[in-house]
Amino acid sequence: MKKQISDYLVPYIKPLTMYVSGHIDLAWKKPSLKRMMSNENPLPPSKKVLKTVMKYASMANRYPDQGITVRTKIAKMNKLHGAENVVLGNGSSEIYDMIFRTFLEPGDEVIQQTPCFGIYKLRCEVLGGKIISVPMIYRDKKLLYDAEGIINAITPKTKIIVVANPNNPTGNFMETADFIRLAKTGIPLCIDEAYIEYEGFKKSHTKLIRKYKNVIVTRTLSKAYGLAGLRFGYLLGDREVAMKIAATLLPWNVGTISMWAALTALGDKKGLKDRVNYNNGERAAIIKALSKIPGLVIFPSKANYVLxxxxxxxxxxxxxxxxxxxxxIILRGDKPKYGSDGWFRVTVGSKAENRKFVRVIKEFFSK
Ligand SMILES: Cc1ncc(COP(=O)(O)O)c(C=O)c1O
Incomplete structure (x- = not known):
């Protein structure tokens, strides 16, 4: 009998569906909505970055190179040897796709600390991997990392441990001693530093790369640099590990415009500082304005959102x-957990958006 198309599908792809970010689609469809849901930067790209975008847009008939210039710059910024310590992606989401394809076979396990960013689960399942979620500990109005829990979840099938630092959505950092414990397991350890710039590179764990070959740090220009729409992310790792991951790389994955705009943004120290100062000031103002609402738990954040x-x-x-x-106003929620169904997260927006958010939340609680 003739087979059906579904009979040809890879078994672990069968139950999967396309990931639809309805909230982002909605925001594009209705520009009057306040986009306070996706941890974007409310400030547009700097004039310097826009100039580069225009320059390379006029050369868009040309293929991009493999990013040697920007990779060398990134390596230098992070005190690593050179371009071979760096792999570029279409956002750090694509970086996760590459890392997972490098280490996972169907049935292998990835350990994540929850609540966390959704991409780890998505890219793991596309490869037939199993995501193992270790919940953070909710204690004294704080969500705390559980390194012990992560270590206890390790099995012979564990191929990757991924920890965001600071974490999305909780906004806090894991202790360095805990990262060292995880690094010492020898299991590929991905430290997702998507929001590190808001607290400064001094909080980064790139220094662990030189000591532990299994440590991989990922970053993005989507957040503090404010270039989410350009899609530019990167990983930092030991040369041998990074170049193995690069073997999975889709040639010319990062376009000419994104690549050169990223180089300009990385060199624009003032642009970054302005964005970080703006964010941290507005974040503090939101927290202060809502801190008197009885019973409302506000998680202290080191990033561009508050849970x-x-x-x-x-x-x-x-x-x-x-x-x-x-x-x-579009916000983000989460499913009930820790016996509560009260979860919501706001991304720092423009000054007017933040004031409006505070007004709306106060109004809701005064009802
Ligand atoms: C923790 C974390 N990592 C990575 C990303 C992905 O960012 P991008 O793919 O835009 O680089 C996000 C986006 O929200 C995030 O929250």
């Missing part, structure tokens, strides 16, 4: 999110 738990105040996160949406 809230309104469960102890007797409110549901989904009610807050739909109330805010009626007032044109």
């Amino acid at each position: 809230f738990d309104s469960g102890p105040a007797g409110k549901k996160g989904e009610d807050i999110i739909s109330f805010a949406q009626k007032k044109d």
Whole structure:
């Protein structure tokens, strides 16, 4: 009998569907909405970056190179030997795709600390891998990393441990001693530093790369640098490891415009500093303005978003999110956990958006 097309599908692809970021689609469809949901930077690219974009847009008929110039610059910035310590991706999401394809076979396991960014699970499952989620510990109005829990979750099938630092959505950092414990297991350890610039490179763990070959650090220009739409991310690793991961790289994955714009942005120290100062000031203002609401748990954040738990105040996160949406603000929620259904997260927006967010939340809680 003739086979059906579904009979030809890779078994672990069969149950999967396309990831749809409906909130982002909605924001593009209705530009009047306040995009306070995706941890984007509210500030547009600097004039310097825009100039580079225009220059290379006029050369868009040409293929990009393999990014030797920008990779060399990134290596130097991070005190690594050279371009071979750096792999470029279409955002750090693509970097995760490459790392996972390098280490995972169907049935292998990736350990993540939850709640966390969704891409690790998505890219793991596309390869037939199994995601193992170790929950953070919710104690004294804080969500704490659980390195012990991660170590206890290791099995012979564990091929990758991934930890975001600071974590999305909780906004806090893991202790260096805990990263060393994880690095010492020898298992490929990905430290996702997507938001590191908000607290400064001094908080980075790139120094572990020189001591532990299994440590890989990932970064992105989507956040503090404010270039999410250009899609530029990178990884830093031991030369041998980075070049093995680069074997999975789709040639010419990063376009000419993104590559050169990234080089300009990386060199624009003032541009970065302005964005970081703006964000950190606005983040503090949001937290201060909402800190008096009885029962509302606000998680201290070192990134460009703030997580809230309104469960102890007797409110549901989904009610807050739909109330805010009626007032044109898009927020992000999460499924019930730790016995609470009060989760919501806001991304720092423009000054006017932040003031409006504070007004809307106060209004909701005064109802
Ligand atoms: C922790 C973390 N890592 C990585 C990313 C991916 O960013 P990009 O693919 O734009 O580089 C995000 C985006 O929200 C994130 O929160």
